Every structure is written in C-alpha cells, then in structure tokens.
Amino acid sequence: MTQRKRLSNVQSSSQSKRQSNSFMTQEEDEDATFTQPSTSQVQRGLEKLTAAQVDQKTAEVVQYILVKDQKKIPVRRADLVKHVIKDYRTVYPEIIKRAMLTFEQVFGLKLVEIDSKNHMYVLVNNLDASTARPSPVERPSNPKMGLLFVILSVIFMKGGVVRENLMWNTLKKLRVDPGQRHEEFGDVRKVITDEFVRQRYLEYVRVPHTEPVEYEFRWGQRSDMEVSKAQILEFMGQLLEQDPQSWTQQYREAHSTASSSQASSSNHR
Amino acid sequence: MSRELGDGHRRFLQTLMAVGVTDEQEARALYQHCCDTHTMQCIPDKLDEFIEAINSRLQPMFMQIRKGMSEENGRQYYALVNMAETDITRMTSDYADNELELFRKTLDLIVSSENGKASSTDILNSTDTMTSKKLKKSETEHLLTRLVQDNWLCERRGEYTLSTRCIIEMEPYIRTMYQEQVKVCHICHNIAFQCQICENPSCGIKIHNPCVARYFKGRVEPRCPACDDFWPHEIPEVRGLRSQSKR
Ligand SMILES: [Zn+2]
Numbered sequence: 001m002t003q004r005k006r007l008s009n010v011q012s013s014s015q016s017k018r019q020s021n022s023f024m025t026q027e028e029d030e031d032a033t034f035t036q037p038s039t040s041q042v043q044r045g046l047e048k049l050t051a052a053q054v055d056q057k058t059a060e061v062v063q064y065i066l067v068k069d070q071k072k073i074p075v076r077r078a079d080l081v082k083h084v085i086k087d088y089r090t091v092y093p094e095i096i097k098r099a100m101l102t103f104e105q106v107f108g109l110k111l112v113e114i115d116s117k118n119h120m121y122v123l124v125n126n127l128d129a130s131t132a133r134p135s136p137v138e139r140p141s142n143p144k145m146g147l148l149f150v151i152l153s154v155i156f157m158k159g160g161v162v163r164e165n166l167m168w169n170t171l172k173k174l175r176v177d178p179g180q181r182h183e184e185f186g187d188v189r190k191v192i193t194d195e196f197v198r199q200r201y202l203e204y205v206r207v208p209h210t211e212p213v214e215y216e217f218r219w220g221q222r223s224d225m226e227v228s229k230a231q232i233l234e235f236m237g238q239l240l241e242q243d244p245q246s247w248t249q250q251y252r253e254a255h256s257t258a259s260s261s262q263a264s265s266s267n268h269r
Numbered sequence: 270m271s272r273e274l275g276d277g278h279r280r281f282l283q284t285l286m287a288v289g290v291t292d293e294q295e296a297r298a299l300y301q302h303c304c305d306t307h308t309m310q311c312i313p314d315k316l317d318e319f320i321e322a323i324n325s326r327l328q329p330m331f332m333q334i335r336k337g338m339s340e341e342n343g344r345q346y347y348a349l350v351n352m353a354e355t356d357i358t359r360m361t362s363d364y365a366d367n368e369l370e371l372f373r374k375t376l377d378l379i380v381s382s383e384n385g386k387a388s389s390t391d392i393l394n395s396t397d398t399m400t401s402k403k404l405k406k407s408e409t410e411h412l413l414t415r416l417v418q419d420n421w422l423c424e425r426r427g428e429y430t431l432s433t434r435c436i437i438e439m440e441p442y443i444r445t446m447y448q449e450q451v452k453v454c455h456i457c458h459n460i461a462f463q464c465q466i467c468e469n470p471s472c473g474i475k476i477h478n479p480c481v482a483r484y485f486k487g488r489v490e491p492r493c494p495a496c497d498d499f500w501p502h503e504i505p506e507v508r509g510l511r512s513q514s515k516r
C-alpha cells in the first residue's frame with residue numbers, strides 16, 4: 001500500500017480525531033494470524049531453501065524497512081509478513097536475524113521494536129554520536145523537525161504531559177496557529193496530531209472522563225530513543241537565558257543514565 | 270570480495286542515504302570527516318576504494334553507490350542506487366499512480382527531444398492523453414514542483430531536464446525502455462540527454478555539453494570525432510570546478 005493510499009484510508013476511515021484508534025484494532029487482528037515459528041520449524045524450513053533464496057528474501061526485507069524508515073513510518077510485523085515475507089513465514093526469525101545483522105554491520109543502524117504489543121519496528125542510529133563533529137554534507141533541514149523539537153520541549157518542561165489547549169496556546173504565541181494554514185507546515189493540527197503520531201514522535205490520547213472531550217500530548221517512543229533531553233534543556237536554557245541546572249527535576253531526568261544513554265547513541269536522524 | 274566495514278564507512282553510507290546525491294568534492298569532504306570522526310586512516314586518493322568496500326557489502330542487498338556525470342556542469346556525482354528497482358516503481362511510495370503516469374510522459378518527452386528538455390507547456394498538454402485519473406493544471410504544476418524538490422527533475426526557465434541523480438539511478442531502466450531512442454555520448458559512453466548532435470545525417474553522434482567543452486578545448490577547427498565533418502555548434506567553456514552546484 002502506498003503512503004498516499006494509506007493517508008486517504010486514514011482520513012476516510014474516521015472523521016474523529018482518534019482515527020488511529022480504529023486503525024489499530026484492524027492491525028491487531030491481522031497480526032494475530034501470524035504466530036512465531038519454533039526453532040525446529042525454522043530449522044526444517046531452512047533445509048528446504050537454498051542459501052540464495054534466503055539471501056534474496058533478506059535483501060527484500062532490508063529494502064522494505066529502509067524505504068519505510070526514510071518516511072519515518074514504523075514497520076508493522078504484520079505488513080512485513082504480508083507484503084515481503086509471504087511464503088517464507090516458517091523461516092521468519094532467521095530472516096529478521098540476518099536483516100538486523102546487515103543493518104548493524106553495513107548501515108550502522110539498529111532495528112528496534114518500539115511496540116511489543118503490535119510488533120512495530122523502527123530503525124535508530126547505532127553509531128556513537130558523542131564524538132561527532134558537524135558533517136560537511138547535511139540533509140537540507142526539515143522545518144517540521146524544528147516544530148517537533150519545540151513541542152517536545154514544551155512537554156518535557158511541563159513534566160511529560162500537556163493538555164491540547166495549552167499546547168495550541170503556546171504555539172499561537174510562537175505564531176503557529178493550528179487553526180490556520182501555515183506557510184511551511186500546511187495543516188499544522190494534522191501534522192502534529194496525525195503525522196507526528198504515526199511516526200511515533202508524539203502520543204496524542206484522550207483524557208479519560210472529560211466532557212467535552214479533551215486530549216493530551218506525551219513523548220512518543222521514537223522521541224524517547226532519538227531525542228536527547230539534555231539537548232532540549234540546553235535549548236531552553238539558551239532561549240530563556242537561564243542555567244539548565246536551575247530546572248532541577250528536568251536536569252536530573254535529562255542526565256540520568258537510563259534516558260540519556262539511549263538518545264546519545266542514536267543521534268538525530 | 271566483501272570486506273569488513275568500519276563506522277566511518279557506515280557514517281558515509283548513512284549520510285549518502287539521507288542526502289540522496291553528493292558531488293565529488295562533497296564526497297571527499299565527507300570521506301575525510303567520516304575517517305576523522307571514527308579515527309580511521311584517511312588516504313586522500315582512495316575515496317573510490319573506500320566506496321568499493323561499502324559496495325562489496327551492499328551488493329547482496331542489490332544496492333550500489335554509483336558515480337555519474339552531471340550533464341549540466343560535467344562534474345562527477347555519487348548516488349545510492351537500488352538495483353532491484355531501477356525503474357519508476359521505486360517512486361510508488363511517494364507518488365500516486367496518475368502522478369507516475371505523468372512522470373513517464375515527461376520522460377517520453379525528454380528522451381524523444383533533441384536537447385534533452387521538455388517544456389512545461391508540452392508536459393501540461395500531455396495530460397490530455399492520460400489513461401489514469403487526469404491531472405488538473407494546478408495539480409500538474411504542483412507535481413512538477415515536487416519532482417524538482419525530490420530531485421528527479423531540474424527546471425530552468427520553464428524547461429525540465431532529468432536530474433543527475435535521476436539519470437544515475439534510472440539509467441538501466443531508461444536504456445531498456447527506450448532502446449531505439451536512447452543514444453550514448455560518443456566521448457564518455459554514458460547515456461546522453463542534454464548534448465550536441467553531429468549534423469551530418471549519416472552520422473548524428475551525440476556528445477554531452479561538458480564533454481564537448483573538454484574534447485574540443487584548444488582546437489582551432491572542431492571536427493566530429495566520428496565522421497570528421499565540421500562541428501557547427503558553439504563550443505562551451507570548460508566549467509570551473511567551483512561553479513554553482515546543480516544536482
Ligand atoms: Zn559524455
């Protein structure tokens with residue numbers, strides 16, 4: 001399915017804001033038909049295949065995941081099996097193992113499961129970024145990533161969760177009005193509540209027991225892995241001309257080993 | 270032979286994947302940078318060997334870093350090519366079916382033209398013969414802008430040409446699809462779109478503009494390297510290495 005078609009599907013499937021919800025249920029059902037084969041099943045499966053066949057399938061898996069990653073779309077195991085693995089289901093674990101090895105050895109990337117319930121995978125950078133100097137060749141910077149960085153900063157500074165209204169008001173102060181078409185971002189509300197959510201940079205969920213219905217934002221799993229909280233604090237410090245250490249709680253969180261080690265090894269991709 | 274890669278190789282590959290295409294100078298700077306970052310030995314003239322090592326590991330994935338010349342300025346560029354899908358199908362994740370049809374039509378126009386260009390008017394007119402959902406004028410214009418942004422086409426004064434990256438990535442596809450029409454440059458033997466053509470009807474060889482510049486440089490009376498007829502076209506200047514970057 002092309003991304004374009006996927007988008008129109010999402011739009012038409014539901015007019016409500018929680019479009020991804022109805023989408024997810026359907027995905028889970030599909031995935032339920034796939035069961036991990038056992039080690040002996042894999043062994044028997046491999047005996048029936050030539051080395052070239054296994055190599056070919058591994059290459060297809062690597063390419064499929066790379067294409068999805070370019071658009072920052074997490075890969076669902078169900079899709080991978082349906083569109084690429086196909087008749088090779090019995091040797092799925094072996095092929096994924098080889099694909100992961102290729103990502104690490106050739107591309108310096110790591111395939112990570114960000115959602116163990118729905119079996120969703122993303123690629124993160126596996127190269128040590130702590131010593132990296134600015135590269136002489138840069139991808140033209142994506143203005144949407146700037147917007148995302150601001151949103152993540154707001155959430156982080158407010159303790160990890162922010163109500164929708166507060167987010168929109170904060171963005172309005174920065175002259176980004178979710179109710180109006182933005183010159184660079186287009187439909188701002190859609191970029192934030194749909195695109196960033198699908199890419200797993202943000203979580204956008206309904207607050208229980210609210211009438212009228214209210215939503216709140218949190219960091220998505222990809223942000224946890226790819227965005228350094230220390231860098232966010234550094235950015236806020238410069239913006240507000242304040243010492244990052246003065247935000248005691250945030251500073252502690254940003255420099256606790258658990259959160260910073262993950263992000264520093266994955267860089268900004 | 271596949272070789273062990275270091276993190277320098279991996280960083281080089283990641284950067285190339287992110288930017289799509291780089292010219293030779295950028296590639297050299299990037300090579301240096303990757304070696305420095307990961308404390309690898311950087312031998313200045315060994316960029317091609319460095320890339321060869323990466324290619325040896327990309328080959329089983331049907332991918333390759335390939336070098337090609339810009340028809341615009343004659344400089345060398347590097348692009349990561351997907352050998353499994355060297356045709357238009359690789360664009361299906363970004364473009365709708367009718368958009369791809371129009372891109373194919375644009376490709377037809379460019380290949381069958383003498384100078385490797387298609388005017389926006391001709392492209393707009395070609396929507397009349399579309400078999401999939403016809404694109405409106407504004408949609409076509411928007412699509413052309415996207416194709417330029419995504420680095421498949423280049424635009425200058427309302428005329429569209431294939432980008433260097435597009436030629437490097439789709440050369441095998443274009444060669445198979447347009448066997449009859451496609452000509453190669455008499456000098457560098459690469460596929461030729463923007464070029465000069467020998468006016469001797471029994472010859473008609475093509476030479477890229479930058480190849481013309483290099484080949485005829487300093488010659489008093491330019492003659493066709495194939496039939497020895499007088500070469501009647503204006504001989505372009507050899508462009509300096511540091512001219513503006515056109516991918
Ligand atoms: Zn040539």
Ligand SMILES: [Zn+2]
Binds near residue numbers: 468473474493495496
């Ligand atoms: Zn001739």
